[in-house]
Amino acid sequence: MKQMTSTEWIAHALAAEPLRSKSLVMTVMGDAIAPHGGVAWLGSLIELLAPLGVTDRLVRTSVFRLVQEGWLTASREGRRSRYAFDAKSLPRFQRADRRIYAPPGLHWDGRWTLVLAPNGSIDGGLRAAVRKELEWEGFAMLAPGVLARPGADAEGLLDALERTGARDKVFVVSAAELPHVGSRPLQELVGEGWDLTAVAQSYCGFIDQFTPLLTLLRDEAQVAPPDAFAIRSLLIHAYRRLQLHDPMLPIALLPDPWPGSDAYQVARAVYLMVAAQAEVHIDAVLKREDASAPAADDAFYQRFGGLRGG
The missing domain is CATH 3.30.70 (Alpha-Beta Plaits)
Incomplete structure (x- = not known):
């Protein structure tokens, strides 16, 4: 049987599950636009999101709602609109950024x-x-x-x-925990307060979805920049949704083995294989609207433990 190509994988992923346009705009803003100064013209967003099945009208509706909800700010220059992170929402974006691209399992001092x-x-x-x-x-x-x-x-x-x-x-x-008083270990509170079953199942589903893609990417000579961007966006969109439902408890309190650790390794491996080519596409799209659009910042290259040479 002929192996699926990366382009076919993208089409299959988009057909398998319709994606909410507003949520996808958030993913692209956080993953692709934030490293490039956090500002994008509407035309750039429309061009970036088109291959992901988001129409011009849906992009316009999505950014309008994100501005109304306080996530983004809008400004105009002539007939063109530009969007950036709202100063009040920026800290939350930054925390989400750290949460997505950092390995699972926090250091815990027992408190x-x-x-x-x-x-x-x-x-x-x-x-x-x-x-x-x-x-x-x-x-x-x-x-x-x-x-x-x-x-x-x-x-x-x-x-x-x-x-x-x-x-x-x-x-x-x-x-x-107060020692020497015979109380139940505080670790047992995890079972009382958090049902991690659904979270673990979601991580397993993510691994099942993206592991075949990893094999496919290893066999392809090089993925075209637009396809690399689409794969990177779909990867982070799926992984970000998992993160939003994961309480991100310290690793010492999680079941062993924890599928979130394996999901992180799969996400990291795929991201490292497409990040550079995706950046070629992002740079080209942003510079079509603004020749002075900055390249990705140093923080971008720290994602997933470091992208340079990955």
């Missing part, structure tokens, strides 16, 4: 962060908003008014509390 909102201290609407934001940061509700996670990111926690207006309305404490 937990608790966010306490006793009954009556905040109203129901704010309580729901805080829970939603903190669950995105990997917290779990262990009891009414008690959200917790091991190894919390203080920057992300502060940003979430400020964004919801809860910073001065909840209690935030750091806690550790």
Whole structure:
């Protein structure tokens, strides 16, 4: 049987699962545009997203909604529109960037962060908003008014509390297991607060989807720049969605073996094989709208443990 080509793999992936255009715009902004100054003309976004099945109209609708939701800002120069990350959303993009391209498993000192909102201290609407934001940061509700996670990111926690207006309305404490009192090990709280079954299954599905692509790329002499960009975008789009549902708990608290570790290795291997050719395409597209568009910054080459020479 004739082996599928990378171009055929892209077509198959796009046909297998229709992608939400707004979410795909976010992926391209974060993966492709952020390293190039974080700014793109509408025409560049339309050209980049066209091979991914996103029409001109859907790109326009998506960026309009992202501006309305505070993720992007828009500016005009004559008849042209330019889009950039909103200053308020930029820290969240940067944390997501670190989360996507860094290896799984955080160093953990054994301490937990608790966010306490006793009954009556905040109203129901704010309580729901805080829970939603903190669950995105990997917290779990262990009891009414008690959200917790091991190894919390203080920057992300502060940003979430400020964004919801809860910073001065909840209690935030750091806690550790009290030794020699016969309590259950705090590690057992993971089973109480987080159901990792679906997360693990999603990682296994990702591995099944992209491992054949890795074999295909190894057999091809070189992938054309537009195809390399499409593969890189589809890879990160799929991997980013996994990350959004993964609480990113310390490796010491995860089941062993943890499929997230294997998924990271597959993502890294594919990314390293297409990153350079994808950059050729991104540079060409951005420079068609703006000859002074910057090349990818140094931070880009630190992704997945380092891209240079990979």
